[in-house]
Amino acid sequence: MNRSRAAYDGVVVCAPVTVPYRRFSPEPAHWWAGRAMRALRDATGFGPADFDGFCFSSFSAGPDTAVGLTQHLGLSPRWLDHLPTGGASGVMALRRAARAVQCGDADIVACVAADTNQIDSFRHSLATFSRFSQDAVYPYGFGGPNATFALITDAYMREFGVTREDFGKLCVAQRANAMSNPLALQRRTLTLDAYMSARAIADPVHLFDCVMPCAGAEAFVVTTPEIATERGLPGARIMATIERHNAFPDDSVQLRGGWAMDIDSLWGMAGIGPSDVDTLQVYDDYPVIVAMQIADLGFAEKGKVADFIRNTSFGIDGDLPLNTNGGQLSAGQAGAAGGFQNVTEGLRQILRQPLGQQVPDAEIAAISGFGLVNYDRGVCTAAAILEARQ
């Protein structure tokens, strides 16, 4: 099929907000969603009556979905969406809301991801994650995502010659980026030595390859250029997006994700290439997935991701500023909000509203999401290219 995709004209993304994370929270996801709405109001001036679109993503709001949240938060939207896609939900919320606004089904859409992390809630949410996991993953040592990604990492390292030092470089760079982010949960210096000598969790995954589950919320607004201008809201335009689920189902191990299927569509629609990107925000639950996105999105030459990592600096003022808030590895993984962090941080950098240090002259951000280990791999992938609106 060669049908050309319509550009995202008449759409602006604005008001990235982050509700400061906490390692554990006694409050439910609804509280975190409420805080996110309040932060959106503070950033935009929009109240409950102004939002006519609502998109919600959460793992811990049960038994409620986006439906329950409308009543809970006093919203009367004419467009509603609930995304169960975790780490890919930010980009997916963005592209769904964008089409709704573009087509006039909604004018002002709040995209919200909120999750709590109560003591022991991680174990509970793991135990009921998916049917395939219950049938065919948990019975094998119940290592959780650590074990699943250990298997992928083991195969990926052998296939592409990536070493633990290479993954360590990514993790160390992200931690260095987190130093200037006052909201990051982990800001202690991480050295490559400390990374290498950390204890094994599920070989070859070691302690500093793993994110820290926490409570938090992320949100942004999708609206029209007219409304944004009227309110004086700095915003970004969407150059391109892609989304794919259950890509390459016959690959025996996930050595590539859905990005590899849709990379031409992404850069073709954006009209630019990877070298034009000023900052890259990728889903980083395990560095092997960071490497996979760098490779599949075309930043590294095919099969040469190890060389690319070795020859590139990923700091905020580096060659390719990567996960500039520290990523989930340092900022924390607040459930589904972990899949929104890439969007809010990418937006902040190009809108010049950074939490910490600003990427110099950032205009274009590439954002990539990855979510939902249903069985042996992440099923959902998505990516977007955003450009600051002049």
Add this chain to the structure above:
Amino acid sequence: MTARAPREKRDPLARKKLCHVSPGQRSRAMHAMAARAAMGRFVLQTCTDCGTATYPPRDACPKCWGELVWSDQDNGATVLCKTMIRVSTDLYFRDHLPWRMGKVTLDAGPVALVHLHDALEAGERAEIRLMLDRGGNAALFALRPGERQAMNDPQWREFVVPVQGRTVLVSDARSAIGRAVVEALHRAGAPLVIAGLPGPAPASDVTDALFGLDGVQAVPLDITDSVSIAEAISKIAGPLDIVINTARHVRGGGVSARGNLVEQRRAMEVSALGLMRLAQACTPLLAGRPSGAFVDVLSAHALSGDSQFAGLAAAEAARFSLLQSFRHEMRAAGVRVLSVFTGPTDDQDHQAVPSPKVAPGRLAAEIVDALANGREQTCVGEIAADAMERWLSDPLLYAREKNL
């Protein structure tokens, strides 16, 4: 009696180590796989339309949305990748860390996560066994090709019932079957076999060479009498790991013609109520053990009525039913309940029955094998295997043709 292996000494008030079981939530399709794993089969779902084999179990073929049926498959595989899990939030696995697992490509097509034998590496060939885990659910275990056992691998031992170093109670050691079982367990390395002897005790018990063996302890035991069971168990100085219920009361006869109510009541007392009494008395001991098991020897007549052995079939059917309930009860405690079906055995009970008959020694060997493989359901001999196959494929037809 001569010196036996030293017994465990325990403070009766000391807090016991809790025995957890592996996580138990499964889909209906996965339970169907477990029902076949119980028989020692290696099965996958295949599509009736396109023939594709699929895993994990689904409710539609992922290639063409055709209907899926279970079929026996080649169990060869190649290891793709591996990990050693060192952290788990699950209480059972926390007790057994580190845990080695990996991913394989099955020769049948799909990929699968598996428990990985400690010597297997990526790229190597493996043979996959479909086992039942401690929670009674289906699980794939990768062994080296041609390897039948891996008793030195602590992970493997979680899927089977080791006999070495364990104390075993045989409920009726006076019958030909019971004697063979005592002897086989003794040979298999059980340091203490308690041989239950229903009364009345003949004088020959005292001089019986089997009961005089080092590591065999004869005790009076009548499973139709709760007090007798309690007394027998009180004589076991230490833990009890495995119970093998060999007791039964085999008599011919129909329902109206040649039906003997006294014999029938006795058959029920032994087969059905006896199982309940024995289970009630032994459960607290088995539940505290790291790999407790209860093995029940059943007549294949349990599957369907038989006009020649109507009373026995009815009593054994009741026993079969109770055993299924008991297995479910024991799942939470991680105690395996194994069924061993047999056709007519070559003993006094079946003098009037023509061949083929199962030699008691063979039955005993199959019991030891069922334990060693953690196999939940075993059919010993051609008659039991044939009965099971017919019953599984068409129980109504089997009930008719069995009595023609």
